Amino acid sequence: MKRFLDDDFILQTETAKHLFHDYSEKLPIIDYHCHISPREIYEDKRFESLGDVWFGGKQDDGTIFGDHYKWRLMRSNGIPEELVTGRKDELLRFKKFADTHSLSIGNPMYHWCSLELKKYFGIDEPLTASNAEKIWDKCNDMLKNSEDMTVRGLIRQSNVSYVGTTDDPIDDLKWHEKIAADKSIDFMVRPSFRPDKAVNIHKDGFREYIAELAKAVGKETLTGTQDVIDALIKRVSYFAEHGCVASDHGLDYVPFRITSYDECDKVFKRAMNGEKISAKEAEGYQTAVLLALGREYHRQGIAMEIHYSCMRNKNERMFGLIGPDTGYDMIGNNSCGENLADFLSELDKTDELPKTIIFSLNPYDNQQIGTIIGGFQSPEVAGKIQHGPAWWFNDSKQGMEEQMKSLASLGILGNFIGMLTDSRSFLSYTRHDYFRRIMCNLIGGWVENGEYPNDEEALKRIVSGISYYNAKRYFGI
Known part of the structure; x- marks a missing residue:
């Protein structure tokens, strides 16, 4: 049995591993179409919490902005809207998402979110309701103190x-x-x-x-x-x-x-x-x-x-x-x-x-x-x-x-x-x-x-x- 999210994640053959690791993996990214904010790039925004960068949600002006892929997943698990796009209790929102995440086998969001935690926060263990608070604390500490966790x-x-x-x-x-x-x-x-x-x-x-x-x-x-x-x-x-x-x-x-x-x-x-x-x-x-x-x-x-x-x-x-x-x-x-x-x-x-x-x-x-x-x-x-x-x-x-x-x-x-x-x-x-x-x-x-x-x-x-x-x-x- 292959270990989840190892270095050869998804790569099923020796040729695939060679092509990815030797020719594709290290090349720069040209992201020619996205919806991120140029203002936040210029201001080099530092996120207030994992909830801010992970979900987004209701902004100070009352508009809703963020990762609607994650929101759809949470709604599919019966989570009320105040914990989907609302931001009153960010830790509870993340715990509810973690429970949703564990059920999402076969959904690309399971892979995307796991890759995000591994790439930016060095977290290899699968996100679950039981370890959500520990992961929340680690990510928030990195977002607050690490020099390379701003937008730029x-x-x-x-x-x-x-x-x-x-x-x-x-x-x-x-x-x-x-x-x-x-x-x-x-x-x-x-x-x-x-x-x-x-x-x-x-x-x-x-x-x-x-x-x-x-x-x-x-x-x-x-x-x-x-x-x-x-x-x-x-x-x-x-x-x-x-x-x-x-x-x-x-x-x-x-x-x-x-x-x-x-x-x-x-x-x-x-x-x-x-x-x-x-x-x-x-x-x-x-x-x-x-x-x-x-x-x-x-x-x-x-x-x-x-x-x-x-x-x-x-x-x-x-x-x-x-x-x-x-x-x-x-x-x-x-x-x-x-x-x-x-x-x-x-x-x-x-x-x-x-x-x-x-x-x-x-x-x-x-x-x-x-x-x-x-x-x-x-x-x-x-x-x-x-x-x-x-x-x-x-x-x-x-x-x-x-x-x-x-x-x-x-x-x-x-x-x-x-x-x-x-x-x-x-x-x-x-x-x-x-x-x-x-x-x-x-x-x-x-x-x-x-x-x-x-x-x-x-x-x-x-x-x-x-x-x-x-x-x-x-x-x-």
């Missing part, structure tokens, strides 16, 4: 060379400017452009957001679709000046409906008058804005990330109580593959298709995405159109393997740009370690089964590329 310390411990945060177009990027000017920060932190609020004309808050976007570009108001596009393009240029190499679009589904700007403006004016716009009515405006942004990304050399098939905030009662991004999203089922292909084709017609990374939350879309990306590659960069890594609910061993097997069977796995955290937690860099082990185990298994030759040079190129060098080349870092 955790990033350096993780061997992170690049962090791509997620930023709104109206953000002044002042924290990025401060980071860039601080010579003591020896890793790169760059903004990523996330214009969802300007695209989602049919969702609450659109009218108020457009007013804020107008202010950001020095205008009193934006009166139509072209005004919005011009404002967004101006902000893309501002982000590019601050080192932005990626954009991000979180879509319920990929729309594609070519509509005249006159028709788009009719919908825009209705939305600005406070009228309710249906998703179908919004599609023409959304398509116009997304196409214009795609062309600008191509001009600026910025990659376009497209995330879709997520049903967001579907528990209306809890959304009303604690707001978005708190663990109440679900996998959607959208038949928008043809729209996605048509969208890429429309940009390709004029040779204005940017580097594009496609993520669907629904794993049933893996093979469809694999065939779509194969239809739009070009010599600009190897793997210009990417199937993004297993995302969110698919960040499991099974989910990662399925995504890589699909990509390998329909494209070139060796050009894959690899893992990201997509996280709000500074402890989540262990997910890169988890991914690399799974990737090396998959490839090592193929070699040991005689499905790929034991070609040292080729295997080194594939494994080190997926771990680090492909993303470095793809984003021009």
Whole structure:
């Protein structure tokens, strides 16, 4: 029987062990998409307690921010919300989580959390309700007294060379400017452009957001679709000046409906008058804005990330109580593959298709995405159109393997740009370690089964590329 979480965790063959330990393990991390705070990086935040860094929860301003993966797990164990996102009794909350953790066999969270405790706190023993307080005390002592347990310390411990945060177009990027000017920060932190609020004309808050976007570009108001596009393009240029190499679009589904700007403006004016716009009515405006942004990304050399098939905030009662991004999203089922292909084709017609990374939350879309990306590659960069890594609910061993097997069977796995955290937690860099082990185990298994030759040079190129060098080349870092 193998010991849990030993140095060869997940690595089942000698080839897998060799590939991981000799070619993958020590390479830096390029975390090209995450949701951590640039302000906390600049201020080099020291966490008040393990609860602060482990869970997050209700902030001083009343908003909820933190690791919603852990929150979902606790709710599944019947733990009341005041001990999930509430912060009145942090030790009791951790004990309740420890009890939940022990039941979570087969859940990737069991692996992630165990890796976090081992990597940052040197704790090898499994977390249980009986040892929770001892572990709590040890971790809190380290967080309070160790020099390398601040935000920057955790990033350096993780061997992170690049962090791509997620930023709104109206953000002044002042924290990025401060980071860039601080010579003591020896890793790169760059903004990523996330214009969802300007695209989602049919969702609450659109009218108020457009007013804020107008202010950001020095205008009193934006009166139509072209005004919005011009404002967004101006902000893309501002982000590019601050080192932005990626954009991000979180879509319920990929729309594609070519509509005249006159028709788009009719919908825009209705939305600005406070009228309710249906998703179908919004599609023409959304398509116009997304196409214009795609062309600008191509001009600026910025990659376009497209995330879709997520049903967001579907528990209306809890959304009303604690707001978005708190663990109440679900996998959607959208038949928008043809729209996605048509969208890429429309940009390709004029040779204005940017580097594009496609993520669907629904794993049933893996093979469809694999065939779509194969239809739009070009010599600009190897793997210009990417199937993004297993995302969110698919960040499991099974989910990662399925995504890589699909990509390998329909494209070139060796050009894959690899893992990201997509996280709000500074402890989540262990997910890169988890991914690399799974990737090396998959490839090592193929070699040991005689499905790929034991070609040292080729295997080194594939494994080190997926771990680090492909993303470095793809984003021009």
